[in-house]
Amino acid sequence: MTAMNATTEPLVKARNVHKAYESLEVLKGIDLDVMPGEVVVILGPSGSGKSTFLRCINHLEAIGRGSIMVGGEQIGYRLKGDRLVKLSANAIARQRSRIGMVFQQFNLYPHMTVLQNIIEAPVGVHGENRAAAIENAERLLARVGLSDKVHSYPRQLSGGQQQRVAIARALAIRPQLMLFDEPTSALDPELVGEVLNTMRDLAEQGLTMIVVTHEISFAREAADRVVFMDDGHIVEQGKPDDVLGNPQHPRTKAFLARFL
Amino acid sequence: MSTQHTTDVSPSGDASVRDVANAHTPFRYDRLILWLAVGAVVANFAWIVANNENFGWPVVRQYFFDPTVMQGLYVSLGLTVVAMVLGIALGLVLAVARMSTDRLASTLSAWFVWFFRGTPLLVQLIFWYNMSTLFPVLSISIPFGPTLASWETNSVITPMTAAIAGLALNEAAYMAEIIRGGLLSVDRGQGETAEAFGMTRARSLWRVIIPQAMRSIVPPTGNQLISMIKATSLVSVIAMADLLYSVQSIYNRTFEIIPMLMVAVIWYLLITSILNVGQGYIERYYSRGDRRTGNDGPAEKPAATALAEEASH
Numbered sequence: 001m002t003a004m005n006a007t008t009e010p011l012v013k014a015r016n017v018h019k020a021y022e023s024l025e026v027l028k029g030i031d032l033d034v035m036p037g038e039v040v041v042i043l044g045p046s047g048s049g050k051s052t053f054l055r056c057i058n059h060l061e062a063i064g065r066g067s068i069m070v071g072g073e074q075i076g077y078r079l080k081g082d083r084l085v086k087l088s089a090n091a092i093a094r095q096r097s098r099i100g101m102v103f104q105q106f107n108l109y110p111h112m113t114v115l116q117n118i119i120e121a122p123v124g125v126h127g128e129n130r131a132a133a134i135e136n137a138e139r140l141l142a143r144v145g146l147s148d149k150v151h152s153y154p155r156q157l158s159g160g161q162q163q164r165v166a167i168a169r170a171l172a173i174r175p176q177l178m179l180f181d182e183p184t185s186a187l188d189p190e191l192v193g194e195v196l197n198t199m200r201d202l203a204e205q206g207l208t209m210i211v212v213t214h215e216i217s218f219a220r221e222a223a224d225r226v227v228f229m230d231d232g233h234i235v236e237q238g239k240p241d242d243v244l245g246n247p248q249h250p251r252t253k254a255f256l257a258r259f260l
Numbered sequence: 261m262s263t264q265h266t267t268d269v270s271p272s273g274d275a276s277v278r279d280v281a282n283a284h285t286p287f288r289y290d291r292l293i294l295w296l297a298v299g300a301v302v303a304n305f306a307w308i309v310a311n312n313e314n315f316g317w318p319v320v321r322q323y324f325f326d327p328t329v330m331q332g333l334y335v336s337l338g339l340t341v342v343a344m345v346l347g348i349a350l351g352l353v354l355a356v357a358r359m360s361t362d363r364l365a366s367t368l369s370a371w372f373v374w375f376f377r378g379t380p381l382l383v384q385l386i387f388w389y390n391m392s393t394l395f396p397v398l399s400i401s402i403p404f405g406p407t408l409a410s411w412e413t414n415s416v417i418t419p420m421t422a423a424i425a426g427l428a429l430n431e432a433a434y435m436a437e438i439i440r441g442g443l444l445s446v447d448r449g450q451g452e453t454a455e456a457f458g459m460t461r462a463r464s465l466w467r468v469i470i471p472q473a474m475r476s477i478v479p480p481t482g483n484q485l486i487s488m489i490k491a492t493s494l495v496s497v498i499a500m501a502d503l504l505y506s507v508q509s510i511y512n513r514t515f516e517i518i519p520m521l522m523v524a525v526i527w528y529l530l531i532t533s534i535l536n537v538g539q540g541y542i543e544r545y546y547s548r549g550d551r552r553t554g555n556d557g558p559a560e561k562p563a564a565t566a567l568a569e570e571a572s573h
Contacts, residue, residue, distance in 0.1 A: 058456055090460050097458030107453040111471045111549045121457040124467065153549040173457065 011036045011071055011177060011208050012057060018065035019052055026052045028232035029066070034177075034210060039203045041211045041219040041240075044229035045255055050212045053229070054179050057210065058099045059092055070099065071176055097125050100170030104182040106162040108154035108169070114141070115150045118169045126173065133172070140168040144198050160191030164198055171202075178202070180211040216259050220244055228252045316519030323510060323523050332506025333527055339492045339502065343427035344485055350428065351435025356465065358440055369436065376433035382494050385426035389498040391417045423495040431488060438480045442473035474546040482539035486532045493524075503527060 010033035019027040026049045034040050042050045055061045057068055059076045068075045076092055077084050087095070108117050118137040122128040128136075141147050144164040154162050163183055170178060180199065184192045196218050203209060203222040213219070219226050219240055226243040228236045230251045236243055247253045276282065309315065323329060354372060357365040376384070387394075392413035399410030417425075446469050454464030496505035503524050511520040 060452060060456055093455070093458045093460050095458075096456060099456075101453075101456040103449060103453065105449055107447075107449040109450065109453075109468055109472075111546075113549075120467065121459070124463060125458045155549060169457075 008035070009072070010034055011038075012210070013069040014053075014057070014066070015068075016066035017053065017056060017063050017068060019049070019056060019061060019063050026232055027056070027063070030229075030232075030234055032227065032234065034208060036176075036208055037206045038224045039207075039209045039211070039222055040225050040227055041213060041223040042227045042229055043213070043216070043219060043255070048229040049232045050229045051181055054181050054210060054212050057177075057179060058096045058101060070095070093125075097121075097173065098176045100173055100175030100178045102163070102166050102170050102178070102180045102183045104185050106154070106159070106166045106186070108162055108166055110154050113151050113153055114146070114157075114165050117154070117165060118172045121169070121173050137168070137172060140171050141165075143171075143201075144168050145194075158191060159187045160194045163187065163195045167195075167198055167202075176208065178207055178209045180209065180213065182212055182214070184213065184215055216244065216256070228255070230255070314518060315522060316516055319516050319519035320522045320526070323507075323520060324526070326510070326523075328506045328510060329503070329523060329527075332501055332503040335501055335506075336489065336492045336503040337531070339423055339427060339495065339500075340485070340489050342424055343431055343492075344488055346424070346428035347431025347435050347484075347488075348439075348481070350432035351439050354432060354436035355439035355443060358436065359443060373433045373436050376430050377437075381426065381430045381491060382497065384430055385422065385494055385498055388417065388422040388426045389419065391422070419495070419498050419500040422498055423492075423500045427488065427491065427495070431484065434484060435481070438484065439473070439477055441480075442475075442477035443469055445476045446472045471546070475543070475550075478539065478543050478546060482535065482542075485535055489531055489535075490528060 012032065012034035014030055014032040017027050017030040018025070028049075030049075030053055032040075042053070044050045052061060056063050057070065057075065062076060067077075073095060074084075075095055076087055078087055078091075079085075108114075109120065112120065115134065115137055118140065119128075119130070119133040122133040122136070123130055138147065138150065141150060144167055146161060146164055146168070149157060149161065149165070154165065157165065167183075183199070184195050187195065192215070196215060199209075199211070199218065200222045211218070211223075221240075223240045225237060226240045227234055228243060228247075228249070228251070236247065236249045236252045243252065244256065247256055310317065354369045357369040358373070360366055395413055397410050398413050398416055399407045401407040401410075443465075450468050450472060451464055454468045455461075459467070492502050493504035495502050496508065499505075501509075507520040507524045511517045514520075
């Protein structure tokens with residue numbers, strides 16, 4: 001899944017991204033490049049804008065200024081000559097179709113079984129052959145350790161199992177990029193580990209991932225780069241050992257001090 | 261927790277005596293007396309009604325399957341089905357339009373609901389039936405431009421089309437609000453997830469939102485369907501031969517008003533009873549995936565049992 005973009009071009013290129021809800025400015029100029037195969041963990045206090053930024057990458061939120069490119073295409077817009085025009089809803093849907101997303105609240109479809117949840121997008125959006133999609137779904141469920149839950153409904157699963165199904169569902173669309181929006185924040189403490197283990201496996205297999213989380217240990221072990229956000233800005237970024245072990249910015253120091 | 265665990269805690273004999281699995285329910289004499297008293301009152305009332313000659317039960321029996329009554333029954337049922345299907349389809353369109361970000365669509369939808377919910381159904385039916393006095397000719401044309409096609413209103417608006425138009429448009433206004441309520445009841449994260457996975461708005465509605473909204477749409481829709489069966493009796497004022505109209509046409513001849521009305525009442529009750537059963541089945545279908553309606557206890561926390569399953573791996 002990594003070799004989709006073997007050049008040295010960044011897979012994600014965010015430039016001067018601003019976002020405001022009415023008068024409340026949430027993002028105040030974010031610049032970020034993510035290389036293919038890179039695992040970027042975004043840390044920061046609540047309200048720093050890290051989840052909002054993640055949701056801007058697949059245009060669940062429209063940005064107010066700046067630009068976001070994924071895989072060479074500008075998300076939500078298109079150049080027509082030298083005029084930038086908004087894309088139609090269906091064109092945006094197509095852009096999103098190779099970006100997988102995992103949500104804090106899992107958001108599995110409760111009226112569908114685990115299998116139906118996973119094959120919905122491959123069959124319905126990508127037009128994959130149903131039998132092939134089922135085979136792939138079973139392979140993915142084995143990978144997240146839930147082969148025996150194929151025909152269960154989401155409500156019959158624990159939170160950790162639901163989140164692992166949600167990860168399998170996101171992988172089923174063969175994503176070139178995976179977005180994780182606080183994937184362990186809604187879990188009971190004893191269920192966090194199983195989800196982080198699954199994510200660590202994906203990171204090792206070279207999937208490009210952007211992870212918003214509060215799990216410092218995950219950042220230390222699995223991240224190629226840690227980005228620290230505060231008040232709508234990126235205040236510090238670098239290798240996990242540098243940012244977590246030897247933070248330079250006072251906001252980063254204050255934030256990390258609470259986890260020691 | 262199984263019983264073996266509790267006996268481990270207390271090895272003496274009183275543990276099994278204390279085991280609630282062996283508890284008895286005391287016999288409630290007061291409840292029995294209440295049941296008998298209410299039963300006697302109901303039975304007595306039924307006996308009085310059955311033996312009251314003014315109800316004319318032999319006449320009821322004689323006319324119950326009368327061809328005129330049967331014809332009226334078919335008309336009532338047919339009108340109900342057609343008006344309801346059209347009403348639900350149009351109501352769905354109106355609900356989606358009302359919730360869309362398109363100002364034109366949501367404004368038009370709001371006006372439609374405002375008008376058809378705000379005027380009495382009886383008046384709407386009479387207006388449709390008398391359309392020809394307002395607009396003698398119906399035509400399709402470009403606004404302020406040339407006419408493309410036209411018809412005599414009287415040839416288009418029969419009692420049947422007036423009844424269908426009146427009932428269906430009125431129903432659509434109510435169904436629009438019921439469906440909108442159902443769509444709003446679905447967690448916002450569901451639509452967002454469908455969107456994030458590249459589904460178009462239409463597909464996400466059809467595959468993700470509407471199936472979940474059905475749980476809160478079905479009960480009030482059942483209510484509407486039962487209302488609709490009874491509302492079809494209003495079309496008797498525009499000379500549409502429905503169930504009520506047909507029993508009226510018989511008692512206008514025979515003057516047996518009460519027995520003939522009883523024929524209609526019993527038919528209406530029979531139909532609504534059948535619909536109630538059907539509604540139960542539909543509700544059960546749309547609550548699949550909701551474990552609380554299964555064999556599990558109502559207060560059970562999903563995470564707790566799932567955790568136990570996890571531990572058994």
